[in-house]
Amino acid sequence: MGGNSEVAPLTPATQPSLISDPPTSVSGHPKVVGFEGHVSSMKNQLIDAHVIKCRKVIPIVGMGGIGKTTLARFVYEDRSVQRRFDKRYWVTVSQEYDLLQIFQDLGTGLYQKLKGCRYLIVLDGMWDLTAWEDLRQYFPENNQGSRIIVTTRDSQLATGLGSTASYDVSFLNEDKSWELFYHRVFGGMWCPVELETFGIQIVENCRGFPLRIVTIAGLLSKSNKTCECWNCVSKDVSSLINLDDNEHCKKVLSLSYGCLPLHLKPLFEANTRNTYPTSY
Numbered sequence: 001m002g003g004n005s006e007v008a009p010l011t012p013a014t015q016p017s018l019i020s021d022p023p024t025s026v027s028g029h030p031k032v033v034g035f036e037g038h039v040s041s042m043k044n045q046l047i048d049a050h051v052i053k054c055r056k057v058i059p060i061v062g063m064g065g066i067g068k069t070t071l072a073r074f075v076y077e078d079r080s081v082q083r084r085f086d087k088r089y090w091v092t093v094s095q096e097y098d099l100l101q102i103f104q105d106l107g108t109g110l111y112q113k114l115k116g117c118r119y120l121i122v123l124d125g126m127w128d129l130t131a132w133e134d135l136r137q138y139f140p141e142n143n144q145g146s147r148i149i150v151t152t153r154d155s156q157l158a159t160g161l162g163s164t165a166s167y168d169v170s171f172l173n174e175d176k177s178w179e180l181f182y183h184r185v186f187g188g189m190w191c192p193v194e195l196e197t198f199g200i201q202i203v204e205n206c207r208g209f210p211l212r213i214v215t216i217a218g219l220l221s222k223s224n225k226t227c228e229c230w231n232c233v234s235k236d237v238s239s240l241i242n243l244d245d246n247e248h249c250k251k252v253l254s255l256s257y258g259c260l261p262l263h264l265k266p267l268f269e270a271n272t273r274n275t276y277p278t279s280y
Helices: 036-050 068-077 079-084 099-105 107-114 129-138 155-160 174-186 193-204 210-222 227-238 245-257 262-275
Strands: 017-019 056-061 087-092 119-126 147-152
Touching: 036 056, 036 068, 036 079, 036 147, 056 068, 056 155, 068 079, 068 119, 068 147, 087 107, 107 129, 119 129, 129 155, 147 155, 174 193, 174 210, 193 227, 210 227
Parallel strands: 056 147, 087 119, 119 147
Antiparallel strands: 017 087
């Protein structure tokens, strides 16, 4: 099997886009934390394509910022998975989409490309079952062992896909939260003792959300590692403890912005624009 990933026409951001590669993570680090069990199980489902020939849909379910896209990206980019499939495509599905535009950009051409192949499709960020009904016609059931991964916030949608059991992505526990933060900030290097207390406070107040952890950690990794900076971020995050999850996530990202040096603020803006709220 070839494991090819082809470039297809891009559609506007408000419509599903067919692209050759998935979005990159905030920091670019390949390590996955907290999803190890899901990764192993999903890889088995993808690699058994030579045994189970029918097309299989694999849903990943969880709230925004919890890590659905990261999990999908990790298995999509795995070398053993790449070798198993002739063609791979990553499709970002927005809440609003234009079926006519999809047909013009993908349509029969995509169906014919996939018809005789074992393919892997990722439909990232699907909001409702109507989108699936519209898009599934372009993915032939050719008994080649093809797989379709769907990420969604809606557990009912996952049930309606007629798929295997979904992978439910939950919050990270304290140990995994710290492991993720530590890896993103220090890359396995030693954490200065004077920063550890602030770091633990920051992690605790991220409530187990990977997006919050990797965004703050990614920025701290590029800033001066001083008690003043880390204390500022820690106080900002702690002040938001009573907000609901959505507001908490937004405020965590925006308040930390104020503690950054000027040369890092454009990086923060680019990171949050590309990753919040649907692409982690």
